[in-house]
Amino acid sequence: MSASFPWLSFSIWIPIIFGGYLLAVGRDGRPGVVRAIALAGSLVSVLATVPVVLGFDPSRGGLQFTERVAWITNPTAHYYLGVDGISLWFVPLTAFITVIAVLAGWKAIEERLAQYYAAFLILSGLMIGVFCAADGLLFFFFFEATLIPMYLIIGVWGGPNRVYAAIKFFLYTLLGSLLLLVSLVYLYQASGGTFDIAAWQRLPLGYTPQMLLFLAFFAAFAVKVPMWPVHTWLPDAHVEAPTAGSVVLAAIMLKLGAYGFVRFSLPIAPDAAHALAPAVMAISLIAVVYVGFVALVQTDMKKLVAYSSIAHMGFVTLGFFLFTPIGVEGALAQMISHGFVSGAMFLCIGVMYDRVHSRNIADYGGVVNTMPRFAALMMLFAMANCGLPATSGFVGEFLVILGAVRFDFWIGAIAATTMVLGAAYSLWMYKRVIFGDVANPAVAKLKDIDGREFVALGLLAVAVLAMGLYPAPLIDAMHASVADLLAQVAHSKFIAGNL
């Protein structure tokens, strides 16, 4: 389908405009109006992404819905947007999660409401921009800009140790992205003056430049994913962030890093990627196994889910570096599924936190007695978190494990331990929090979820089940682009005499 209408620009700018509007006119004295504008903004943003999904032609590789306008002429950079099968699903996912985030903060946030919602809407637009950018500089522009709203979200509306967490989050991720900037400048020079990512992917490069580029990319994206051992900012950020902040952070922001791997690291420096694949796989497996064990011993629910996120993202990086269609598609499916599931888990914790004001597992017990509807929904998400078949969590994990076993039995076997570990930490937490006798008066006084919470969790539940039961359309849309990507990665970029 020819994309004459700039739907991608709409997807990016609608939430940003709504956010700016809220900043300009939002008054904290009229919270109802502010909430209504925010919800309307997020819903309109979702609507704007619908034509992208419907109009996408899954049989074609390459970018669709492209828009290209000169942005800066010297150095030459374009406002160049487009989606392919790899980035397609993240556009509606981001918009959808923003709706959830708006609902999540509905009652919990009372201070500086307009700024709060503005930050989320602007963040949403910027993240969609990252997924749509086909120009390296534009990508960086969005990639960096996302830090600012998230920094403010954690720092202004976060928990007691929010300042430390916010600054750690910002500086950690900034360090990586500054090296990314240098490599973008290098690629611009090496490619003879273009920021077109697709042109960079075709660019022949020697071994040393590829290695350096790969390492610079790695610094940027591994921190963002985050991979072991540069993951330490994530538990802090999650624990301190408000519920909706955690939801967005886990569901979308972590994906920016993983997305960077498929967009930059693999196709631009394929030989380096192949050479370093064993190392990346090793740390991915460490993330899966070691961080899985770390998650097991957490006493704070948010920390537990944060560590489980790191373990799940280990799966994603493992899948990418198998260099097979099954592995990459599995990893992409895992990214989308994790978007739903981790978002839902943080939302569940938020639901309980709003009532009891504690994230400690020990402060709960027997929640099912007072909140049966909630317990049922959370059951589904806990199951999805450990990868139960018929939930979305199963699709990605299964594909990645399948790919890993084909690659090497033992890697597959180690990766498969996640099925056990994931079940252990998710279900054990669920058991301690939800089942048993009513542990204390606070739990006894709990009220079950209201309509708003039910809608938010229900939407996520539908998404988790739909993706688990019928993942085919999702995966089909990826085939062509993933095949292109892998062809790119399989092809050595060495120039004769330039080893």
Place this chain on the structure above:
Amino acid sequence: MEPPLNFSAVFPEAILLAGACFILVADPFFTDRSRNSAYWLSLLCLLAVAFAAWGPLSDGAVEYGFGGMYLTDPMTAALKLAAILATAVTFVYAQGYARLRNMWRGEFFALGLFTLLGIMAMISANNLLVIYLGLELQSLSLYGLVALRRDEPRASEAAMKYFVLGSLASGFLLYGMSMLYGGTGTLDINGLAHRIAAGQAVNLALVLGTIFVVAGIGFKLGAAPFHMWVPDVYQGAPTPVTLLLASAPKIAAFAIAFRLLVEGVPQLAVDWQRMVALIAVASLAVGNVTAVAQTNLKRMLGYSTVGQMGFLLLALLAGVVGGNTAITAGAYGAAMFYVLTYALATAGCFGIILLLAREGYEAEEIADLRGLAKRSPWYAFVMTLLMLSLAGIPPTVGFTAKFIVLQALVSEGGSPTTWTLAVVAVLFSLVGAFYYLRVVKVMWFDEAADSTPIVAGQDMRITLTANGVLVLLLGVLPQGLLTLCYGAVLRALGG
């Protein structure tokens, strides 16, 4: 052949001089009730000067005056307009602060206008002595401005320090110029380059002279290791004067660096580029690392300026002199863009400090910004944009500036040295991000220490808002200003 005097080349300066003199003379006749007359007269005068200086920007004309000693072209016009704007903004921002501190008088405006006159002379100078004259006019006016609150011990100390070190720097520059003159026998900037190219120069004198010139420029820019005066003067001077000191003179310093080093002694590039590289790295390191430890906002901005000047110098050394004109223009265009946007962001920062200051309260500690987001979300937002711009984070213009400087530094593939410089610059901007972010943190995350309502005139509110919006707007759509800078530099290089 004797070129004509051509007074039209100095038309804007003539208006400015007349305006400044008129204000000086008229001021004693203003009563306390008509105190604002000097303010409005100054703004009117600046408006007239801006109109007069606009010409070359629209028609691209290059004009020489006074026998080639004075020059106007698109680049001088753009830089002058920026300096005029910075001065006007200083007057607007200074209003409340100066009024309460008995500074809202004719001297303030007259000295400010004379500073601008010096700056404009430096920008347009095409002769070593004219550069020096402009520099001295600017410096002497600024010494006076810093000492304007003579009953304030810290201001007097700052003025003294500024005067002593500034004179030393002027001496350096003059000494260097005398050696350049001795080595070539000409004071004319273009003549210098011609004589050197023709092999009619004494090399030793030239190299020594260049060293002194670089040191002098380093002093004026406030680059390490010539930065000792910066933090004390920034902190000690009355805030409006710091604002004036931090913005327009940097534009002039860029202009004379361009004239002296790039147009005057391009053949010695190998020598001065190495020196500039060292100074740049030292500035990045000293400025950014020391700024982390500051608790006084003005002092922190002083150190941050040192770091910013390091970045500017990187752009200056990036131009491949004598090579591809397009790439050279790219590098100096980047430098020009950098200095203009730096002045814009810095002016805004001091504007916020002036906005918060009131009687007996300077609002110059970082802690004084605590909880600004609650007291005034809008100005907290503006200050956030300014801080992010100085830190070089998109979507603000500071990012674009840093990016094109890096880009210029490694243009044509770069060398291992330039790549190392790029990585060093980037890593120090990470350090920079820490202290800029701390200001953001204080504004948004901390509770307000006082809840006094913020009072400011309409003109100040509008200007400050425009300042913040411009930082964002130029960050998202930088092409207009970029085209202007590249075009102007290309024209100045004779392209």
